[in-house]
Amino acid sequence: MTGELDAILDYVDAMRELDTTGVEPMTHAVPFDCPLRADQVAPSLPVEEALANAPRREASFFQVPRIVPGPGGAPGGGEEVL
Amino acid sequence: MDARGASLTAIADGVRAGTFGAREVTEQFLDRIGRLDGALGCYLKVDAEGARRRADAVDAARKAGRDLGPLAGAPLGIKDIFCTRGIETTCASKILRGFVPPYESTVTARLAAAGAVSLGKLNMDEFAMGSSTENSAFKPTRNPWSTAHVPGGSSGGSAAAVAASLCAGATGTDTGGSIRQPASLCGVVGMKPTYGRVSRYGVIAFASSLDHPGPFGRTVEDAAALLEVMAGVDPLDATSIPAAVGAYRQAARAGREGLSGLRLGMPTEYFQPGMDPEVEAAVRAAVDELGRAGAKIVPVSLPHTKYAIATYYLICTAEASSNLARYDGVKYGYRAADVKSLEDLYTKTRGEGFGAEPKRRIMLGAYVLRAGYYEAYYGKALRARRKIADDFTAAFAACDAIVTPTSPTPAFKLGEKTTDPLQMYLADIFTVAADLAGIPALSQPCGFTKAGLPIGLQIIGPALGEEICFRVGGAYESRTDWHKRLPPEAAP
Numbered sequence: 001m002t003g004e005l006d007a008i009l010d011y012v013d014a015m016r017e018l019d020t021t022g023v024e025p026m027t028h029a030v031p032f033d034c035p036l037r038a039d040q041v042a043p044s045l046p047v048e049e050a051l052a053n054a055p056r057r058e059a060s061f062f063q064v065p066r067i068v069p070g071p072g073g074a075p076g077g078g079e080e081v082l
Numbered sequence: 083m084d085a086r087g088a089s090l091t092a093i094a095d096g097v098r099a100g101t102f103g104a105r106e107v108t109e110q111f112l113d114r115i116g117r118l119d120g121a122l123g124c125y126l127k128v129d130a131e132g133a134r135r136r137a138d139a140v141d142a143a144r145k146a147g148r149d150l151g152p153l154a155g156a157p158l159g160i161k162d163i164f165c166t167r168g169i170e171t172t173c174a175s176k177i178l179r180g181f182v183p184p185y186e187s188t189v190t191a192r193l194a195a196a197g198a199v200s201l202g203k204l205n206m207d208e209f210a211m212g213s214s215t216e217n218s219a220f221k222p223t224r225n226p227w228s229t230a231h232v233p234g235g236s237s238g239g240s241a242a243a244v245a246a247s248l249c250a251g252a253t254g255t256d257t258g259g260s261i262r263q264p265a266s267l268c269g270v271v272g273m274k275p276t277y278g279r280v281s282r283y284g285v286i287a288f289a290s291s292l293d294h295p296g297p298f299g300r301t302v303e304d305a306a307a308l309l310e311v312m313a314g315v316d317p318l319d320a321t322s323i324p325a326a327v328g329a330y331r332q333a334a335r336a337g338r339e340g341l342s343g344l345r346l347g348m349p350t351e352y353f354q355p356g357m358d359p360e361v362e363a364a365v366r367a368a369v370d371e372l373g374r375a376g377a378k379i380v381p382v383s384l385p386h387t388k389y390a391i392a393t394y395y396l397i398c399t400a401e402a403s404s405n406l407a408r409y410d411g412v413k414y415g416y417r418a419a420d421v422k423s424l425e426d427l428y429t430k431t432r433g434e435g436f437g438a439e440p441k442r443r444i445m446l447g448a449y450v451l452r453a454g455y456y457e458a459y460y461g462k463a464l465r466a467r468r469k470i471a472d473d474f475t476a477a478f479a480a481c482d483a484i485v486t487p488t489s490p491t492p493a494f495k496l497g498e499k500t501t502d503p504l505q506m507y508l509a510d511i512f513t514v515a516a517d518l519a520g521i522p523a524l525s526q527p528c529g530f531t532k533a534g535l536p537i538g539l540q541i542i543g544p545a546l547g548e549e550i551c552f553r554v555g556g557a558y559e560s561r562t563d564w565h566k567r568l569p570p571e572a573a574p
Contacts, residue, residue, distance in 0.1 A: 029520020
């Protein structure tokens with residue numbers, strides 16, 4: 001894959017010859033103002049549905065491997081906790 | 083009613099008039115899928131039970147004298163990038179296998195409300211990254227005109243299914259050509275509307291500033307009928323355009339009256355020496371036909387065309403590397419087993435879940451965005467993007483629409499470009515610029531090679547100029563019969 005990525009980067013390097021001095025970057029195809037909506041509470045996804053696709057869950061939480069050291073300063077391990 | 087070759091507007095008209103029932107239509111298409119899709123691989127999932135339920139609801143509404151929508155009983159295929167509530171949506175990636183969306187995309191919700199009957203989810207390149215549908219993590223799709231050839235991509239399942247009458251219309255998405263290029267390679271009509279014309283809500287993101295949902299149809303009017311339903315402002319997509327939806331079907335029909343007063347531009351950069359002779363001959367003949375329909379053909383120039391592919395791949399990979407960061411094995415989708423730490427979870431899940439092309443693009447995107455390289459790559463591409471868009475603005479001062487080939491070549495063979503990603507990227511050379519500029523572009527059949535493979539004509543319009551594209555497309559279609567040809571199929 002390294003060779004493929006090199007070939008692609010070589011190809012895009014041809015852009016260096018293009019003079020873009022003073023050209024405004026175009027981040028969006030159509031000019032638009034970020035629209036604001038009324039600050040009203042609307043229905044959102046119920047917790048059960050939001051969690052329905054989670055590969056691992058417990059109660060109303062997504063479950064991930066331990067991030068902070070356990071009790072007694074033990075390093076993070078494979079045991080999964082909330 | 084014969085499903086083979088039937089147009090979706092003819093089907094909806096027949097259902098609305100009571101000539102035949104939606105259930106009868108649905109059964110015919112399900113039967114075709116059962117008999118023919120094994121050899122083509124268009125569908126990732128067929129929802130027969132749901133389709134029958136939706137068709138019965140249309141028939142019941144008609145019996146009860148209720149108003150039927152404009153797409154009543156029209157059998158559609160849905161690209162598997164559109165989230166469908168309660169139906170697995172994978173984006174043709176292992177990393178989303180088993181994902182059952184808890185919500186429905188705006189596009190599919192609008193189509194269902196208009197009476198359309200979804201038959202199932204269609205194959206595509208993984209995360210819409212590819213031009214042949216060979217990047218699907220599950221299976222390739224084959225071109226109905228020749229099963230040794232690719233259908234194009236990334237919406238290859240959509241284009242092939244419409245061509246083979248395994249649905250009468252389909253949804254797709256176009257980021258660099260993913261609607262128009264497969265439409266061209268499969269001999270059907272594909273329309274990429276103006277950026278923001280169709281809501282992206284519930285469409286799995288690849289490159290957000292470039293992703294355009296749009297329709298596939300057998301005829302120009304079929305694509306117009308679908309876009310009329312799909313288009314419109316949506317409070318759930320802040321980039322959707324709050325302009326009134328045009329009368330696209332009427333525009334397609336108006337084309338039959340001719341094109342007098344219209345100026346069509348032929349960009350010199352899209353007709354270069356060395357191009358495929360059969361593609362060139364067919365597209366030049368199509369432009370001549372549009373001239374006979376009353377249009378004035380004028381030369382135009384799009385001088386930054388040669389930078390379009392590089393600009394596109396810098397921007398789309400940058401956006402993809404950000405968008406695809408969400409697949410982490412925590413909230414949904416694939417999660418690697420036996421992980422020792424959070425970092426382990428991320429690297430194993432993503433390493434095992436993504437295929438080669440998404441990995442390639444995530445790495446390229448992260449590279450072009452990194453400190454020290456950002457301005458030279460991503461910043462440069464954003465400036466080049468404006469120059470490419472300005473080319474079109476200048477050209478549209480001299481013409482009303484631009485006509486070009488859709489794809490530089492007809493369909494290529496499976497495996498022909500899979501070993502060289504750059505060659506695959508160059509398949510999008512005539513389509514990426516309209517995505518960068520965000521302007522509408524339609525592809526329709528304009529001939530066949532000696533070997534029997536379709537060739538596509540592209541009609542590019544100015545921003546929100548969908549009606550001009552449909553009018554020109556309608557004019558060409560009314561004067562030719564390429565769209566009436568059907569691909570061969572195995573005897574029942």
